[in-house]
Amino acid sequence: MTKREIHLFILVLSLLASACSDSDIIIHESSEKSESYLPSEKCQQISHCFTHDGLTLWLGNNEVKAEQEFSIFLHSKNNESLQIDSAKIEGINMNMGYIPLFFSKLSNNTYRASGLVGVCETQDMRWQIKLEISQQENNKVLTLEIPST
CATH class of the missing domain: 2.60.40.1930 (Macroglobulin (MG2) domain)
Known part of the structure; x- marks a missing residue:
């Protein structure tokens, strides 16, 4: 594998990890700071x-x-x-x-x-x-x- 392929592989893995994270936690944390909360x-x-x-x-x-x-x-x-x-x-x-x-x-x-x-x-x-x-x-x-x- 070349350096470019390794970097691309790491980028894809990090995108998959963030896409599969619990979005409710992210929404909850940001909404606690909003006035509607x-x-x-x-x-x-x-x-x-x-x-x-x-x-x-x-x-x-x-x-x-x-x-x-x-x-x-x-x-x-x-x-x-x-x-x-x-x-x-x-x-x-x-x-x-x-x-x-x-x-x-x-x-x-x-x-x-x-x-x-x-x-x-x-x-x-x-x-x-x-x-x-x-x-x-x-x-x-x-x-x-x-x-x-």
Whole structure:
């Protein structure tokens, strides 16, 4: 093989490798930086949300499927310091234990966590998100039922 053929072979291999890569990852990474990825702060735009005393809790997806990751957002209208003491997904009608949630700060007043619910043998299993929050010596509990699919 000549040097030219080797270079051509390497070029073809690199093109094949990039063409076969997971395009969802590339789209996801670039879309996170776009304005359309920013979470909506208006509860009316989302069908599954809960607003109480300046706090809004909502799901990033209108449809949640078992064993598929989904986003959970928390927004505070107040500029007061906010501490999430406990965050979990738990069963409403059955004791299935709980799934811990870990929120990270997106902006001054907005937080995001990833959630996942398991598959249940019965069709009537219902899940909810439960947050215990401290905000300037006020303790608040927020719950939001996760829509079943």
